[in-house]
Amino acid sequence: DIQMTQSPSTLSASVGDRVTITCRASQSISSWLAWYQQKPGKAPKLLICKASSLESGVPSRFSGSGSGTEFTLTISSLQPDDFATYYCQQYNSYPWTFGQGTKVEIK
Amino acid sequence: QVQLVQSGGEVKKPGASVKVSCKASGYAFTKYALHWVRQAPGQSLVWMGWINPGNGDTQFSPKFQGRLTITRDTSASTAYMDLSSLRSEDTAVYSCARASGGGFDIWGQGTMVTVSS
Numbered sequence: 433d434i435q436m437t438q439s440p441s442t443l444s445a446s447v448g449d450r451v452t453i454t455c456r457a458s459q460s461i462s463s464w465l466a467w468y469q470q471k472p473g474k475a476p477k478l479l480i481c482k483a484s485s486l487e488s489g490v491p492s493r494f495s496g497s498g499s500g501t502e503f504t505l506t507i508s509s510l511q512p513d514d515f516a517t518y519y520c521q522q523y524n525s526y527p528w529t530f531g532q533g534t535k536v537e538i539k
Numbered sequence: 540q541v542q543l544v545q546s547g548g549e550v551k552k553p554g555a556s557v558k559v560s561c562k563a564s565g566y567a568f569t570k571y572a573l574h575w576v577r578q579a580p581g582q583s584l585v586w587m588g589w590i591n592p593g594n595g596d597t598q599f600s601p602k603f604q605g606r607l608t609i610t611r612d613t614s615a616s617t618a619y620m621d622l623s624s625l626r627s628e629d630t631a632v633y634s635c636a637r638a639s640g641g642g643f644d645i646w647g648q649g650t651m652v653t654v655s656s
Binding site: 433464466468475476478480481482485487519521523526527528529530531532533 | 583585643647
C-alpha cells in the first residue's frame with residue numbers, strides 16, 4: 433500500500449495567515465492526488481484533484497502543487513470558514529489511501 | 540440536485556453483519572464509480588472498495604477482503620455495502636462517495652455503525 437504522510441498534524445494560525453500543508457507519498461503517485469476539507473460531523477469536501485486542479489466553486493485562495501511524492505496545499509489568506517481538518521488522498525493505485533489529516537486551528 | 544442519501548445508523552453485536560444503502564439521484568447512476576470509505580471516531584479516512592454500477596465489477600481493499608461485499612440495484616439507483624463478522628474496531632461512520640475523474644466529488648451523509656455487545 434502507498435502510505436501518505438501529512439505534516440504538520442496540527443497547525444495554529446490566524447485569519448489572514450498564509451498556510452501550507454505538506455503531503456508525502458511513500459512512492460511516486462504522479463499527480464494522482466486529491467485534497468479534502470472536513471468539518472466536524474460533516475462529509476469531506478473535495479477541494480483539489482490531480483494535485484493542482486481546483487474544484488468548481490472552491491475559493492481561489494486554495495491552491496495545490498507537486499508531483500511524484502511531494503505535494504502541498506496552500507491557503508493564501510486564511511478565512512474563518514477554513515478552520516477544519518484537511519486530508520490528502522492518492523488515487524494512483526489500489527488500495528487508495530488517505531493521509532492522517534491536518535487540523536487547522538485558530539491561534 | 541446531485542446527491543447520495545444513505546440509510547440510517549445501526550447498532551450490531553460482534554460477529555453480526557451490517558448492510559448500508561446509498562441511493563443516488565440527480566445524475567446517471569451507471570456512469571460513475573461508487574466508493575465506500577469509513578472513518579472511525581477521531582481517526583482518518585479509510586478507503587474500503589468500489590463498484591462500477593454499470594457492470595457490477597468490484598474491487599476491495601485487502602484490509603476488508605473476505606468480509607466486504609458491494610452490490611448495486613440499477614433500477615433503484617442504489618448501491619449497498621455489506622460488512623460481515625463485525626468487531627468493535629469496525630465502529631465507524633461509513634460513507635459512499637462518487638468518483639468523478641479525480642477524487643470523490645459527491646458524498647453521502649454517512650451512516651454510523653456501532654458494534655457493541
